[in-house]
Amino acid sequence: MPLITAGSDGRRMQVAAADRAALALGIRPGMALAHARAMVPGLVVEDADPEGDSAALARMAAWCLRYSPLTAGDHPDGVWIDITGCAHLQGGEAALLADMLERIAGGGTQARAAAADTPGAAHAVARFGPDQAAVVASGGHQAAIAPLPTAALRLPPETVSALRRLGFERVGQMAETARGPLVRRFGQQVALRLDQASGRVFEPIQPAVPDGVAAHRLAFIEPLLTAEAFGTVIDELLKAVCGELEAAGQGARRLDLLFERIDGSVQAVRTGTSAPSRDAAHLARLLRERLETVDPGMGVEAMQLRVPLAEAQAFRQAAGLAGGDHPEGGGIAALIDRLENRLGPGSVWRAAPVGSDVPERSVAAIPAAGGAPACSWPPGLPRPVRLLDPPQPVAAIALLPDQPPVAFTWRRKRHRIMRADGPERIRGEWWRRNAEVAAVRDYFAVEDEEGCRFWLFRRGDGSDPASGDLRWFLHGLF
């Protein structure tokens, strides 16, 4: 059943929004409600709720803070996200957009997304581009918006229709025309939108401030430029924010430091901790290390520190008697934070046992701060210290299927086998892949004449051809 919302514009009731079924029947927002009812009998009409829409948009913008510290609602139906310096955390711009659209779709909302150099170009491509998720290559935004209709420039509908009457269908045509006559005819806004889309005029995003977040802002009399000055401000901000956190019994998991530049733009630095923390010295160190990524431009007139993600943190005595055995700079979690902050996410991990006999599947990387896994691997099995993944094919000579090879050649070097243990038979895990239903590997631990130890396996058990092709592989070095 087609659904529309209707609101009054002061003179008459008109269609405010229409769902896909209603749009397909020819109903357009802005149409008189009586007209729409006449076109489609049985139309479901709900009252429009503009305040509710804005509140929902603000919630959406706050949700998008998971991707970047700078987000803002773009009335009536969009969210700006400044992903400068944040995309790598999600594995690139395309991966970020895909992840975001998947999560939004999971919530039952249809969305389109675009990433581009300028907010204007991203706005246009997201709404009028061909793809649901589009990443415009850096520097390619002019070419990307040129084929889009003039409505993509955020112009009022009457301007768009007037432009169409004059023969302007595409943004590209407008960009090529002389500015003077355009501005005389349509006002300054047309030129402004063109310049914003192309990046000639900078367009700041006014970030949304979510509720319930520990935050502190310091404004300066003179704009700041140097890293030392920023460091001092970070200390001051942290003193205030850590006090707030302590009063709430919480510790920060994520910190956003916003630099408000005098040209109106905002630069952001985001850092995270692996365990909740309100240790000002530790957090200051994390933030200072990221200062080199900030471009202060002509100067920074205010700085703001926010804690968008905080978790409960128990109170603990910070220091006992002098000379206590507390490690300097906090426990291992502080070290993990510092390393992860420097090396990027995913570079610090612990190994956790996995219940699998296939050697390359028996280890999983888990977050280092999450604590230690309880179980361990079965003891007593020979396992090499270096595991080659994938196993490297070697040329080996074996006399009988159940005997270790006599010699093998790896990296053009021939190793004569003097001693060997084996075979240890490992079967494929048929519940994972069809190809492993009959697969068998026979592992041998061998030692060559120099004492070097290798872990070799043969694909197949030697009698059933389905179990493998009897080729030899080197899987590890002891």
Next chain:
Amino acid sequence: MPEQADIHASALAAVGLTPDRVVYVHARKPQTVRLAMEEGLRHRGLSGVVVEFGGALGRTASRRLQLAAGQSGVTAFLLRRSRRFDDPVLLEPGAAVTRWRVATVPSGPPLPLPPDTPGLGRPRWRLDLIRCRGGEPHSWIVEAFDAAGCCGLVSGVADRSSQAELRRTGA
């Protein structure tokens, strides 16, 4: 801190480095490896930092690491692995207190009446102490630790191996 992520955790667990005692760090660039190593060495809560480093370390970096280890008391193990025996990187001078060269040697004689291909004995290594501040260079042939956790010192005579615990005091 493995340079290539080919370290197999279950083998480490078998020699006592169980998952709850090891934190792995993967740093891609040489300068970040140095940085991560120094960061670890300045943290008194660790018992040791093991780093595998492929390229040339440089005298200044080596000195920095030695200072960091000296201040915190955390032992640093810098593993240099090369495919070639005469790789100049292996002979690069550094500020470390000790420098060892570890090579494999064939394991001990098999039991009497072995099959055609005898089984593996305890692994043996040749340890060369190349440089030691305030000490003399020396060489040993050692055998992997037994059930009691002791390294065996292999003497020339096969059936008279003296038990001696070997401690690496490298930095």
